[in-house]
Amino acid sequence: MIKNTNTIAITVSHLKKTYGNVKAVEDVSFEVSEGEIFGMLGPNGAGKTTTVECITGLRHPDGGTISVLGHDPQSDRDALHPIVGVQLQSSTFPDKLKVGEILDMYQSFYPNPANPEELAQALGLSEKLGSYYKTLSGGQKQRLSVALALIGRPKVAVLDEMTTGLDPQARLDTWELIERTRGQGTTIILVTHYMEEAERLCDRVALIDYGRIVALDTPDGLAEKVTGGKQVRFVPSQPFDDQLLKALPEVKTIEYQGKHVKVVGSGQLVNAIIQTLAQNGVEALDIQSEGATLEDAFVKLTGRHIHEDKEAESA
Amino acid sequence: MNNTRIKTPRAAFGKLLLNESRLAWRIPISIGMGLGLPLLLLVIFSILPGTRQAQSIFGGVSYFALTFPILLALTILTVSIEVMPRSLIKYRETGILRRLSVTPVPPGWLLAAQIVINLEIAVAGLIILTAAGVTAFGLEPPKNLLGFLLAYLLTVTSLFAVGLCIAAFVRSDAVANGIGAILFFALLFFGGLWIPRPLMPPVLINISNWTPLGASVDALQRAMQGLFPSLPSLLVLMVYTVVFGYLAVRYFKWE
Numbered sequence: 203m204i205k206n207t208n209t210i211a212i213t214v215s216h217l218k219k220t221y222g223n224v225k226a227v228e229d230v231s232f233e234v235s236e237g238e239i240f241g242m243l244g245p246n247g248a249g250k251t252t253t254v255e256c257i258t259g260l261r262h263p264d265g266g267t268i269s270v271l272g273h274d275p276q277s278d279r280d281a282l283h284p285i286v287g288v289q290l291q292s293s294t295f296p297d298k299l300k301v302g303e304i305l306d307m308y309q310s311f312y313p314n315p316a317n318p319e320e321l322a323q324a325l326g327l328s329e330k331l332g333s334y335y336k337t338l339s340g341g342q343k344q345r346l347s348v349a350l351a352l353i354g355r356p357k358v359a360v361l362d363e364m365t366t367g368l369d370p371q372a373r374l375d376t377w378e379l380i381e382r383t384r385g386q387g388t389t390i391i392l393v394t395h396y397m398e399e400a401e402r403l404c405d406r407v408a409l410i411d412y413g414r415i416v417a418l419d420t421p422d423g424l425a426e427k428v429t430g431g432k433q434v435r436f437v438p439s440q441p442f443d444d445q446l447l448k449a450l451p452e453v454k455t456i457e458y459q460g461k462h463v464k465v466v467g468s469g470q471l472v473n474a475i476i477q478t479l480a481q482n483g484v485e486a487l488d489i490q491s492e493g494a495t496l497e498d499a500f501v502k503l504t505g506r507h508i509h510e511d512k513e514a515e516s517a
Numbered sequence: 518m519n520n521t522r523i524k525t526p527r528a529a530f531g532k533l534l535l536n537e538s539r540l541a542w543r544i545p546i547s548i549g550m551g552l553g554l555p556l557l558l559l560v561i562f563s564i565l566p567g568t569r570q571a572q573s574i575f576g577g578v579s580y581f582a583l584t585f586p587i588l589l590a591l592t593i594l595t596v597s598i599e600v601m602p603r604s605l606i607k608y609r610e611t612g613i614l615r616r617l618s619v620t621p622v623p624p625g626w627l628l629a630a631q632i633v634i635n636l637e638i639a640v641a642g643l644i645i646l647t648a649a650g651v652t653a654f655g656l657e658p659p660k661n662l663l664g665f666l667l668a669y670l671l672t673v674t675s676l677f678a679v680g681l682c683i684a685a686f687v688r689s690d691a692v693a694n695g696i697g698a699i700l701f702f703a704l705l706f707f708g709g710l711w712i713p714r715p716l717m718p719p720v721l722i723n724i725s726n727w728t729p730l731g732a733s734v735d736a737l738q739r740a741m742q743g744l745f746p747s748l749p750s751l752l753v754l755m756v757y758t759v760v761f762g763y764l765a766v767r768y769f770k771w772e
Contacts, residue, residue: 295616303539
């Protein structure tokens, strides 16, 4: 997925940031490759927003170094602002400006901007171009703020909870836009607490808790590493020699639970089991496959859920 | 990617200014209160019986001529103390300045655009009120034009500096609203809207001389009668400009 092998776009090294007595970021280090979608996942107050605010130059780190496309976000703001697009969690615009007017103003800030109409179209805002900001729904305001982050055709886009408050369809549209944007070579840092979003979009995900990265891997890698892999449960149509399955490279362990067989493994586990059993005249009935999710990984690593309240996340 | 710094297109400031103008037009407090109210007062003062006759207690000028400089100052006061600081504080409160600070455009440009728009309204007020006064209500045009323009300019700079200082120190729009209202009426009082300066008792006139509106009305009044504004009044306006301007620049925060 990562386009350019190992051209580093962003380096964060031993970042620290304290507000008063509160250590928002304890010690965070990571690198983001050019063209990568890098996710930062964690509960509220974990230090995700502070980290990206340091990356965009909005906050001055107490310790550590940051390099974005070779620039220091603090001392080299002028060089970075034209090539870094930012979506902040809490940005608003004047109530009495129209969507089209805000987009038109922001495109004028950049040397080689995207077409505001096309961007509005991609985010489902075309019909709102003539509407006052005040009249937009929360989701529409959110989409406008994503549009403004991308309007300068940035080399790096930093998106802080870009789909919070969006309905499922709008979320899908936004995901598609982000994938297309990355396809054009933009490096993207995505702060989120939607597991599904991280799994769908991110090449790699950093799990952040209490100001530290507790794990960093691909979404699949994280999930499998933490939970031991995928689980498949089935009822065999007749008894079989479990050595058949144990010999498969995908299989790690086999366990009998009454009439059920529970297999833990990785890769194309379900296919491997069905095929091997079929070759030996055994059918696997009532097959249930459970992929380990990022949510499982998060709970295992931090001992708590990302959402205290369960939000509807169907998409 | 490499170190090429990309210059912000100059068109960007034009777009900022355009949107700020749209806002001024769509939220018509500056135009309604800054232009409409003094124009209304101008009409009322001119048609009340006797206001256009020269009075010896006013030093030989009419009540109408005496209050005209206050009406001019009313426009400046509205945009500088009421409108501009509240816009800027709201922009800071709601994160508009913060959002702007991560674009290639310096947030100072928004401040500059605000100053330009409100300056335009002040100048429009000067032109409309003077033209209306002279053509329709028999006001004598300022006899010392240079002194008049200088006094007007310093009124603008001093009150804008005070307004920007409010924007620098006050965090919330609600507080700015309160401070603005108190200042608004206090300054108008010492400018002589309710008790004309020639009728003020010595204590009041002494305080009035040290307020921006008192100094402004004095300077404008003299220029209208053909004298050059008195140096103390011009100095008071200059001191307000420099001191409050310095504090505003020094302590203004974007977030």
